[in-house]
Amino acid sequence: MDLEKIFKPHAVVVVGVSHSNPFNPSNIIFKKFLYEYEVKTFAINPKGGFIEGCRVYRNFDELSGEIIDLAIIAVRATLVPSVLEACATFGIKGAIIISAGFGETESEEGQKLQDQIVVIAKKYDLAVIGPNCIGIYHPPFIDTFFLPSERISAPRPGTIAVISQSGAWLVDQIIEKFSINNIGISAAISIGNKAVTTELDLIEYFKNDPKTKAIFFYLEGFREFEGRNFVKKARECAKIKPVVVFKGGQSEAGRRATISHTSSLAGSQAVTSDIFKQFNIIEARTEKEMMAFAKAFSSLHFPIREGRVLILSVSGGHGVVTTDVCTRYGFQVPLLSEEHQEKVRELMTEEYRSLIALQNPIDLTASAQDKDFEKILDYVLDLQEFDSVILCLLPYTVGISFQIGARLAVTIKNHQKTVVAYFPRLERYEVIIRGFELNNIPVADSIEEAVQILYGIRLRTLFLD
């Protein structure tokens, strides 16, 4: 199967546009291609006519002579097999089946329809995403997510590829939340019931995609043997780029729920956290960890072998809590030697030297100014005793200027050490956050997220060793 046809189509046909409902998924997709993408776009409806001033073709015969790479199919489930066969005989090699009503219904009829799709795909060597999915978002080539533009904001183009068994999960937890957190994605794929094209094909594709620096999965379960093949492929891929899996259906009740959702046999005991670890797959245990790992692997980072963290804070309380959370995630927060403590003290503005705490966490107090942070960060980044730094940087006091993000980013980039900034994501401080993020320094919105970012990088380091 040729996935290029579905990821980078030159011409698409949307089968099932509606004359009566402009919010029909296929109509939304048609309009997106028509107006937002440089892809030749056709529509099919047996009634013919016009939509958005474009001719609607009655059937494939009327399209004769056109070269089309991809069909997007959004018709009633019972019609899908015949439409897919028509696509194939027309010469189309890729299809995305939006329609639901297949294996996920747990009905005999649904499963039979899904089996027919598999047979046709095999017969014609088709790449087929779905059914029961929202398809692919792969800017600037393709977007089949049938959400009106006013309801959703797409994340910036970037380096994370995400493959999900749940379309809504992809939209809500990835597309929207990556946007808010300014994480860039290279592609997002909703695989639905994965009747034909599975995570196995996709991991292969994105392993070799030069834009993609890390691959994230939301998975609920595998069919027989699929799990074993997946972890093997993941291990191969992990030699080149991180593979992160968030697994739905980890609990007994959750596993029951996956069956109603994607008809996949969820989490046989064999596919556990231990297996993931053994195959160098990074497991995100919560939605927040997934976000943190995405920040980690799309930002500037360096190996974290020992996990010895230096905490540079503007607040004693934040220092204490950060230390607790570091410990919970298996990091050490070692004492700073007296020699280094004295050096750091000398770098602080003279009148506040007596107020600061230095053992690690270093608490520069609310009296700290940009230059204190800059000088002391520059100093501690050189210390061999630590392999990572967490900045707890609060903007509420007047000593911290709005330039501090960009200013500290310059300092950080002069060193080869992972630094994460905890900094509250408030609109009024956007300029500070931007200072960090434009320089590719990860910014965490909670203390726990700061530690989780380091944790993701550390897992990756240990897998590579």
Added chain:
Amino acid sequence: MDLEKIFKPHAVVVVGVSHSNPFNPSNIIFKKFLYEYEVKTFAINPKGGFIEGCRVYRNFDELSGEIIDLAIIAVRATLVPSVLEACATFGIKGAIIISAGFGETESEEGQKLQDQIVVIAKKYDLAVIGPNCIGIYHPPFIDTFFLPSERISAPRPGTIAVISQSGAWLVDQIIEKFSINNIGISAAISIGNKAVTTELDLIEYFKNDPKTKAIFFYLEGFREFEGRNFVKKARECAKIKPVVVFKGGQSEAGRRATISHTSSLAGSQAVTSDIFKQFNIIEARTEKEMMAFAKAFSSLHFPIREGRVLILSVSGGHGVVTTDVCTRYGFQVPLLSEEHQEKVRELMTEEYRSLIALQNPIDLTASAQDKDFEKILDYVLDLQEFDSVILCLLPYTVGISFQIGARLAVTIKNHQKTVVAYFPRLERYEVIIRGFELNNIPVADSIEEAVQILYGIRLRTLFLD
């Protein structure tokens, strides 16, 4: 000691305003009182003169004849004892000492100065907050948080009182994050080194404060015997309103850090999670749990005894993950009986009945409309088999209107059962969130937070039983 004098002062004096630095903490506090509070406000600086067009008094003698409730002291640490004594002899019964440089410095001199404060306070029966603190925010009476108004946004007045050993923690994690999450507070107090007035006095005060419905603490540690007295007082208080503690310094390294921060003997092994539980104190284990519990106790809620959750979702993936998280927090997600499943199916819009999943989680799919949610929620809220409901409600599809928040809130208020809505906190969907929150229905920004809200309520229910 009379805490009313510091929580509801009629007249205050700010000692230590600066003629050279308008960003001096005392100047910021002075301006806040002057322009934002209806409190008679005086300033003292030995040089006299004028600030903001107001006379600056050289000393207390010049204030003779005035009746003042509260002094805010922000002078060099070495001067604090004499200033405090001057306040007391003038007749002021309350003081907030902003200045740092006392016990927290771990120096002999700092400890000596702090001891002097204690002696003076005892001698004159003063209520003294601090030193090394940012004081009190208690709208509409008092605000000594010395942050320029453009750097901070205060949360709305509400029902949660927060007492913190870290001022920066209070500002960042409570004042700012409660604002973002639309949680109202009744008061916020930074107790700093708590040399005189401690959490023991404050829990007593807020236990009897009719505005306050729950009391939250960020604590790092206790002095000798203080811990034991605290948990006893907390248990008394918990008979009337929830007491929630987030404990800094839980790890070995974190405990070391608390000593540099607030010179308090942190977390003797005696004060553990077990002790908290034994004394009916709800422990927030993470910053996110603290936020979730604040949402829980400031919203409409009913006892959750058994912890049997019904999940009503617009997405299969969210249903699966919510089930997993429920299980992790000790909740059950029991099967819906076939009889009830059939009833729910009949309530769904006919053309989508075959697509929905019903076992619990109930997945209404992206085809669901407002009326489907409304009818089905109304039905399941009557079921005795469940004592709480999580709504996984995504706004991305066109079937969900912007009225859904207010509309479902009406349904919820017709029943006596705790409902939490997971709903992404995006500006563009503010009107939906407002629909819930104006009706006092808690809205969670992550699936985990939704479950944590129920978890907090359940802990409270079990303590009351």
